[in-house]
Amino acid sequence: MDSNFDLKSKYEAGLRKWDKYGPEFIPAWIAEHDFGSPPAVYERISRVLSSGSFGYHDEDAKLGNSFAFWADSRHSLKINPELVIPTVTVLQGLAACVEAFSSIGDGILYNTPSYPPFLDLPSHAKRRSVEWPLIKSEAGWQYDMDSLEKILKNDPGIQILILCNPHNPTGLVLKKHELDQIINLCREYNLILLSDEIHSDFIYKESTHIPTLSIEGADSVTVTLTSGAKSFALAGMRCAVAITGNYLLKEKLLNVPKFLLGGANRMGCEATIAAWETGSRWMDDLIHILDDQRLRLKSRLDEEIPKAKMFMPDSTFLAWIDLSEFNPGENPAKWLREKTGIACGNGPDFGSGGENHIRLTFGTSVNLLDEMIGKIVKGLA
Incomplete structure (x- = not known):
């Protein structure tokens, strides 16, 4: 490289x-690196360009198998490809989930500091923003697990928790016992957990990324959202996925107006599939x-x-x-x-x-x- x-x-x-x-x-x-993409991405895009195949396509149907392969090989996560829903971007997938799993006036909980679009998402959807602040100490940033249940007890109108794991901007990675506690609280308080894991491929030697869907009980409350945009510098290609924990969550998500889920770009699908399969x-x-x-x-x-x-x-x-x-x-x-x-x-x-x-x-x-x-x-x- x-x-x-x-x-x-x-x-x-x-x-x-x-x-x-x-x-x-x-x-x-x-949040975009300067190292480009794996060689297979350029080869795959070149083939599409040379064939002039720019019309309607169904390449997005292949994303489920490709992501399942990547999730297993990189994170030992076994997923059902049928539960993978193509979206245009992670943010667009999040917005569709907010529409599917909450109503006007409901609370959307997220950590602060936070990826800036998370701050705007609730108000744009006519929902309420509820903050779960991180704690900063001499040792660094950490999740305030003690405050989470207090927040949920005091605001029964919260319907969704958005996690960014790994966390943007601090680079913090949730540990298993923290994810266990979060999942248990989501189940107890009937929350849907939207887990943005777009940075999960960038894990350094002293840390381990634990996919939220690998936690016991997470399948009933979790939708994971990710993309090759950060890993392979493909943000302009407009291709992402939402992975529901079970078929009921998938059905509810697909009940939103069809065009809220958009349609992943042909070039984005080709590039993402090539990267996940060879990268x-x-x-x-x-x-x-x-x-x-x-x-x-x-x-x-x-x-x-x-x-x-x-x-x-x-x-x-x-x-x-x-x-x-x-x-x-x-x-x-x-x-x-x-x-x-x-x-x-x-x-x-x-x-x-x-x-x-x-x-x-x-x-x-x-x-x-x-x-x-x-x-x-x-x-x-």
């Missing part, structure tokens, strides 16, 4: 990551590179600019960095961008717990990562 690339070509590729701020800035703001060794190589990158970033920040506080992420290629000691104001990302030329995600956009933080994507080349760190150190010295 080539971990270096031509910067000029990136800025000319029509990618949002590189277009938003232009060549005056180095982009580290969006395991490629993924291993990518994780090795990203592991080196997170260690490099953490080490250099600790040594060269210790006032920028970063906990080591257990997963993802995202660093959640606390700039509190610099007093960066209401928009830490803008403050950092103007001082360093590095465009990061803005912590307050992630809701409660995001104050004074930025999110930096370290899924890039060693040379570019070193350049970014150097600019941050120089700009904040």
Whole structure:
């Protein structure tokens, strides 16, 4: 895997990551790595292009078997391919689930800080937002398991819990005993659990991703949502899946208006299937590179600019960095961008717990990562 690339070509590729701020800035703001896709993806897309097969298609029907193979080979999760529902994106699948499993005015519970679209989803669907804040300590971020049942007892109108596991932006990975407790509470309080596991392929050696659907009792309350978008840099291909725990949940989800589930793009299906069926060794190589990158970033920040506080992420290629000691104001990302030329995600956009933080994507080349760190150190010295 080539971990270096031509910067000029990136800025000319029509990618949002590189277009938003232009060549005056180095982009580290969006959760997309720069390592492309497995070779089989390019071969598969080339065949479709050369044949001119751009009409209506049924390739999405093959996603179930392909994802079942990937889930088994990467996470030892046995799933029924018939319970895999194609969607366009994970967010679109989440929105369809909110429509299927809740009503206007119901509560939607999620962790904060949170992936920003989760913050907007309830209000767009005329539901109520209910926060379950993470706890930050000297040891890092963690789930406040003691508060979860209190929240559910105090608000019987909560119908859905959205989990992002692994967690964006902190890189936190839920442990089995935590998932056991969450599933038991969902069953006790009649919640549907929507488990966004889009980052689950990025697990480092000290951690283990436990698929929610592998937990005893999860099949009756869980819909897992995922995609190859993060793992294989395929976000523009518009293809994702929702995996229901049983046929009853599938039936309820498919009762939403048909077009709310959309239709996965032909190219996205082809690319995703090729990646899931052939990309395991490629993924291993990518994780090795990203592991080196997170260690490099953490080490250099600790040594060269210790006032920028970063906990080591257990997963993802995202660093959640606390700039509190610099007093960066209401928009830490803008403050950092103007001082360093590095465009990061803005912590307050992630809701409660995001104050004074930025999110930096370290899924890039060693040379570019070193350049970014150097600019941050120089700009904040």
